[in-house]
Amino acid sequence: MKIETFELERRQSVWENRVKFNLTESGVHPYKLTELLTPDEQQELLSIRLGYGQTNGSDELRKTISQIYGQSDSDNVLVTNGSSEANFVVTWSLLEPGDELILMLPNYMQIWGIAKSFGITVQPFHLKEELNWQPDMEEVKSLISPKTKMIAVCNPNNPTGAVLTEEVMEDLISLAKDANAWLYADEVYRGAELSNIESPTFWGRYEKAIVACGLSKSYALPGLRIGWLIGPKSFIEHAWSYHDYTSITAGLLSNWIANKALQPDIREKIFSRNRQMLRENLQILEDWIDQHGDKFSFIPPKAGGLAFLRYNFPINSTELTTKLREEKSCFIVAGDCFGMDNYIRIGIGSEKNYFISGLKLLSELLDELSLT
Ligand SMILES: Cc1ncc(COP(=O)(O)O)c(C=O)c1O
Incomplete structure (x- = not known):
């Protein structure tokens, strides 16, 4: 391919x-690590036996992630090798050749490349500088067809750093609902707001919403290669069986460190x-x-x-x-x-x-x- x-x-x-x-x-x-972990934690890390660990993510880490989002438990979470693996698994496990994917541009171009390679029709819509890097919802609407299987966004956006307004988020959800399409949001920059206000998540707004995030950007821990998907339980179960084919699991030590980094105070x-x-x-x-x-x-x-x-x-x-x-x-x-x-x-x-x-x-x- x-x-x-x-x-x-x-x-x-x-x-x-x-x-x-x-x-x-x-x-x-x-x-x-020395800036993140206490000396006792560093010692504890050294004594971990290097097995595979739980392949969909350690129970502790999935629970911690689900608590950050609310309206979920650990069965709503799949831990991946970076959010890039999350993007791959979503595209691969949900879209078939001939399906249409409505994709926000500009964007981190990973989903764009994978989808095209899989024979999925990519229908781009654009963030517009003259609209303060928001989309023109009429443009998005015009792309919906009976073949639309997913609307995918990157929010906050790479490369513009824009955050969708509440109104645009709700309009996207409502378009996805009408089309019975998945709404997929790569939210890997969420948490790195220039203000102190965390940007809103798509999670919990629609039963077919799936969110990706990870530790590489707003947590400043890209070397851990920890990302995750949060989505409906049936989808997470489905995605896990695809993840068995990609990397089996994220690293055991990274799971452990990630669970520390995601504790509310840290x-x-x-x-x-x-x-x-x-x-x-x-x-x-x-x-x-x-x-x-x-x-x-x-x-x-x-x-x-x-x-x-x-x-x-x-x-x-x-x-x-x-x-x-x-x-x-x-x-x-x-x-x-x-x-x-x-x-x-x-x-x-x-x-x-x-x-x-x-x-x-x-x-x-x-x-x-x-x-x-
Ligand atoms: C929007 C977006 N998603 C995903 C990734 C991949 O990040 P990682 O796999 O390190 O989580 C990047 C990296 O730049 C990105 O910009």
Whole structure:
């Protein structure tokens, strides 16, 4: 089975660990275990026997996750290897060739690529900058057909950092209900709000709503590779049997650490540290944009360690980001990865001085290319 290159991931995979300044990361500066666990917990971790563990996720972890959401118990939860595995399992287990998938764009392009490779018809709808990165619901409505099997969104959104309004969320649910379609929401950036207000979840609003989340972005723990699905019990049972074929289970140690990180007090500490870092860097970015006159414009992100900037000078986004990487060892994401030239995505979740250094290199390049 053929599959298109996943441009966003491929470019990041090759370069993110080889450059001096990686500003492609959309999460927040990752934790060390010593910052997360008490000395006693670190000792306890060392004594865990390395078996397989419970393959749909440890009972403790699934219970903890279900308690975060409410209206659920552990049988509503499947633990996966990152939310990327959750996206894969949902697409693979629910959609058949010939089905239609209505998909929000721009987006992390994983579901787009997998669905097309499986022979599913992808019907995109667009977040519109002129609508403050909200969709035009008439456009979504016009895509509904008897073959519509799922509406899939990424909320908060990668790459714009936009959060859907309550009204749009309810309209999407009502369209999904009328079409008897699944409503699938990748909510991996939920919790990384620039304000202190957690964005609303799609969970619990509709009996065919499924939500994915994980520890990679708003929890700043991507190295654990822990994600999850929360959905109706019959779907979770069904998805588990597909998960048996992908990776069997997420790592035992990661399950254990994830259960610590998701305890209410630790979760709050993580969110508050991350939001503080994001707010500080967003201010730095806004000042930097001001220094560049009208060359950049953007709608500040509401959530996530990312900012999606439109630029007003004549260079292709892949060319710009390649030059920055090759000449300055600084790496940002080209709008081309989202099919949107003349945009760049800059990660705002790194440590402050590192972030400032990366922005300086971008300024230097723009000067040298006489683009500012
Ligand atoms: C929207 C979205 N979903 C899923 C993923 C995959 O993340 P992970 O598998 O690390 O949870 C990403 C990564 O950038 C993402 O942006």
